[in-house]
Amino acid sequence: MTEINLTGREIIAKAIEFGASLAGIVNIDELKFSPSHTIYGKMPDYSGVGTVDVEGKEKQGQVQWDNRARSAVVIAVAHPEDEPDLDYWVQGLSGGTRGNAKLISVFSRLAGWVEKEKNIGAIKIPYYVEQGGVFVKDAAVLAGLGCIGRNNILVTPEYGPRVRLRVLFLAADLPSTGIKNYDPCGNCEQFCKKACPMGAMGRTVYTAEKMGQDLLPGRNGTYNRKQCNRQMEKDINNGEDVPVPGTDKTGSEVRFCRQCELACPVGLNDK
Ligand code: SF4
Ligand code: SF4
Secondary structure, eight states: OOOOOHHHHHHHHHHHHTTOSEEEEEEHHHHHTSHHHHHGGGSOOOOOTTOOOOTTOOOOSSOOOOTTOOEEEEEEEEOOTTOGGGGOEETTSTTSSHHHHHHHHHHHHHHHHHHHHSOOOEEOOOSSGGGTOOOHHHHHHHTTSOEEOTTSSEEBTTTBTOEEEEEEEESSOOOOOOOOOOOSSTTOOOHHHHHOTTOTTSSOOOOHHHHTSSOBTTBTSOOOHHHHHHHHHHHHHTOEEEEOTTSSOEEEEEOOOOHHHHTOOTTOSOO
16 A cells, blocks of 8 residues: 555644544545445435435446545544534534534635645535545545444544544545554444444344445444434434524424444543
């Protein structure tokens, strides 16, 4: 693997300076062939929370990205347990959540800096994969931020799974920071699985034979996104109206389940 170069190191340092807790770089050619991007075309159609219907757009076996993109910066912002509202989704709030607003602010400053100081184009990415977005957890693994845990979310050594992620494309062919040799799940009692109110990690849903690859949702094919989605729908239905910050309106505030995140012992010395 090519080593991260000076430009990559400078971009990572700037992202941290602008407010990211962690940052890394992933090359687009590696990202294209990451497990979620290659499995995407083989997964059964799904339309749960976090997806969007795109009229007239057929799934073509691979996600379609802006063709100027040659690499991407991945950032994580820590989301400690004592700041639960960072992730409350408020209808009508710019960015949806306070955490998202923070991620957007880091990238807004970083995009300005790379364009001005490095003469590198910064390309914003749509949120939804169906509209040209990326699987951010895969990008984070390739950028060296952590690994995919048994709870199917990114687990970082520094903050465990308690992070929020975002990706920005760059029009420069930078090498990936590289995968970390890191796996806290191997000898773990699987606190995440025990904590899930929906039993979403309880049985095998995907097999290597059927999917044509060994890396599966929840690592071994036991993460059931439909079960998790049922919980998210419940959470949406339990939303309550609150004043929307910065406006004179009210909107529904949704507190999505984080049980599998909060039960994980990794990184509990969150800063
Ligand atoms: S609780 Fe254990 S198995 Fe689950 S993500 Fe954390 S380290 Fe991995
Ligand atoms: S978010 Fe909640 S429902 Fe979904 S897998 Fe984690 S614990 Fe289970």
